[in-house]
Amino acid sequence: MTIGVLVDVLLALSLVGLSLQVVTGRALFRDLVLFILFGLLIALSWARLGAPDVALAEAAIGAGLTGALMLMAYRRLAAGGAADVSPARRRPLLALPVAALAGILVAIIGLSAQGVERVPDAAGTLVLQELSATGLGNPITGVLLVFRGLDTMLEMAVLLVALLGAWAVLGAAHPGRLHQVDRETPLVSALLTTVAPVTLLIATHLLLVGTDAPGGAFQAGAVLTGCGVLLVLTGTVRPRAAAGLLTKLLAIAGLAAFALIGVSALALGRAPMTLPGMWAVYLIETAMMLSIALTMTLLFARSRALGPEQR
Amino acid sequence: MTMGLADLIGATLLVLGCAFYGAGTVGLLRFPDVYNRLHALTKADNQGLLLVCAGLAVLSGSWGVTALLAVIWLLGLTAAAVSAHLIARHARHGPDPGVSAEEP
Structure with a gap:
């Protein structure tokens, strides 16, 4: 062993x-x-x-x-x-049988997956064979942007719908009030001035290497969201009651870039969702990263928009 | 499998680093209050991280990786220092500061 x-x-x-x-x-x-x-x-x-x-x-x-x-x-x-309310101590009679059945199901799937032979023309091997034609070195990015581009575009749509749903639930209420870390603490502002630029650097790096190595829009967007959450928590950016044009544009940027490039392929007489070149990959990835980061930061801040502190 | 001198040094550093992590965890579990626990955790873990990063750097044998590991260590230090400070501050201003009132 x-x-x-x-x-x-x-x-x-x-x-x-x-x-x-x-x-x-x-x-x-x-x-x-x-x-x-x-x-x-x-x-x-x-x-x-x-x-x-x-x-x-x-x-x-x-x-x-x-x-x-x-x-x-x-x-x-x-x-x-309400936080003192501990989760229900009741143990429903059904819990054990359901858990046992779920365990058996997982075991069956796992055991049958062990015995599966590799099919010569399975999607995964085909992707690896065709990858060089896309100019991308990372098969994950290849699948996300080229082979299953429609799925990824729809994921961006799901994210947008989630944001719209959250806005609808927020209603006309005032922007969420967050408990903020006291910025008088010298260490916190030191953390901000160090970590925010480094986060930007890491997100850009992840985005750029994503074409050839692990990384890409989702990872970069998540890292950028971390920066956004930090800015919200320290009160550097404050929730706003109404979303401006920039916020709305950024929120739909990923979906729009994907859709426009995907549909414009039709006009050029190619199959829909065909990417015209590497510039399209970088454009879509950048737009997706910005949309993802903005959407998740807004969801975290429970607000329609964010802006610098108003005096 | 033969072990070169670099492998031996790297492995030793890794084991030492793990020992520091272990000590920090014991401190976290055994020490009486928030401040003592933070002390044990941040001090020992920062040292552990340094040793682990140093061990990995020696094992990798590459300056590029070493530079990345140094950045990771520095970021880890920053995060640990700030979060420990915030936790201690929170405890200090909380309902149960847990220290005597002999402030300067």
């Missing part, structure tokens, strides 16, 4: 143990922290499975952003005096 297998077994056991703890936990806050830990271990698992793209996205979104969102929700609950 090699060390790698040992690490995998440890990881799998910790995942099962952690998920049990999260579900049967006694205190809400503890469950939240454990859930964030769970997300980090999932990211590690993706890395172990050789999927660094997914690992990056999971670490940034699954653990980081979701964690921040849940902690924010917890804070609101605590302010309303």
